Amino acid sequence: MILDERLLTYFSSLEQGNGEFLDALEAEARSEEVPVIRKDMQSFLKFLLALKRPGRILEVGTAVGFSALLMAEYNPEECTVTTIENWEPRIVKARENFRRAGKEEQITLLAGDAGEILPELCARGRHFDWIFMDAAKGQYPLLLPSAVELLEEGGVLLTDNVLFDGEIIESRFAVTRRNRTIHKRMRDYLYTLTHHECLTTTVLAVGDGAAVSVRRKAGDRESGRVPLSK
Numbered sequence: 001m002i003l004d005e006r007l008l009t010y011f012s013s014l015e016q017g018n019g020e021f022l023d024a025l026e027a028e029a030r031s032e033e034v035p036v037i038r039k040d041m042q043s044f045l046k047f048l049l050a051l052k053r054p055g056r057i058l059e060v061g062t063a064v065g066f067s068a069l070l071m072a073e074y075n076p077e078e079c080t081v082t083t084i085e086n087w088e089p090r091i092v093k094a095r096e097n098f099r100r101a102g103k104e105e106q107i108t109l110l111a112g113d114a115g116e117i118l119p120e121l122c123a124r125g126r127h128f129d130w131i132f133m134d135a136a137k138g139q140y141p142l143l144l145p146s147a148v149e150l151l152e153e154g155g156v157l158l159t160d161n162v163l164f165d166g167e168i169i170e171s172r173f174a175v176t177r178r179n180r181t182i183h184k185r186m187r188d189y190l191y192t193l194t195h196h197e198c199l200t201t202t203v204l205a206v207g208d209g210a211a212v213s214v215r216r217k218a219g220d221r222e223s224g225r226v227p228l229s230k
Contacts, residue, residue: 012039021101022069029064034090036066037134037160041207045132045158046074048212052156054130058121059083060114060143061135065094065107071132072103081107082128084114084135115139118146127152133159140189148198153217157199162190163209 017023029036037045045067053076059068062085072081085091091111098104110117114135129152133140140159151157193201193211201213 008040011043015039015043018042018070019073022066022073025064025066025069025097029066034064036063037070038207041160041210042070044204044206044210045070048156048158049075049130052130053077054128054156055079056128057081057130057132058128058150059132059134060118060147061085061133062094062109063090063134065097065109067132067134068094068107069097069101069103071130072106073101079106082110083107084110084112084117086111086113114143118143118150122146122149126150127155129155131155131157133157134161137161138185141185141192144189144192148196148215151215153215155215157211157213157215159189159193159211159213161208162186162203162211163205 018026026036049071055077057071057075057079059071059081060083062068062083065083068081068083072079083094085094088111091109095104095109098107098109128150131147131151133143133147135143140162147157190203190211193199193213194203196213198215199213200216201211203209203211
C-alpha cells in the first residue's frame with residue numbers, strides 16, 4: 001500500500017457512494033476480480049470532473065464500464081464518453097452495463113486495440129478535453145503520442161496506476177523479473193509526462209498513483225524558470 005491502510009479506510013468512511021447502480025456494479029466487478037478504480041481514485045476523479053467540467057471524454061481501457069459510467073454520471077456538464085476496450089467478454093459486459101444504466105446514447109464503446117484506434121481518431125481530427133488512461137500499464141508509453149495529439153489545449157490527461165503498488169521507486173533488480181518490462185516502461189512514461197514540452201504534470205499518491213497532465217495552451221510560458229517581474 002502507498003498510503004497507510006487505516007488512512008484509506010478512514011477516507012473511504014467519508015464517502016457517500018456512487019448510487020445504487022454503480023455501487024452494485026463495483027461490488028460485482030470486485031467479486032469477479034475485474035479491475036475497478038480504487039475508492040480514493042473515484043473521489044479524486046469526481047473532484048477533477050467537477051473542476052474541469054469536460055464535454056468530450058476519451059477513456060482508454062473500459063473493462064466492464066464502471067469508470068465510463070462514473071464519469072458520465074458525475075460530470076456536471078452534458079458530455080459524451082468514448083471508451084476503448086479490446087477484450088471481447090468485457091466489451092459485451094460493458095455494453096450491457098451501459099444499456100442497463102440508460103447511458104448507451106451517451107457512451108460509445110470502440111472495440112479494438114487502442115494502439116490502432118487512437119491513431120485513427122487522430123487521423124479523423126478528433127479532439128477531447130479529457131482523457132482517462134486506464135489500460136495495460138506496459139502500453140502507456142506507446143499510447144502517449146496519440147493521446148497528446150488528441151488532447152485539446154487546456155485539456156486534462158489523467159493516468160491511473162502509475163506507481164505500480166509503490167514498486168516504481170525500486171531498482172529494476174529489486175522487481176520480480178516478470179514485472180521488469182512494465183516497471184521500466186512506467187518509469188519512462190512518467191519521465192516523458194513530466195518533461196513533455198506540451199504538458200504540465202503532477203504525480204500524486206492517489207489509488208495506485210495518478211498522474212494529472214494539462215496540455216499547455218499556445219503562448220503559455222514553458223516553465224517556472226521565467227524571472228518574476230519586480
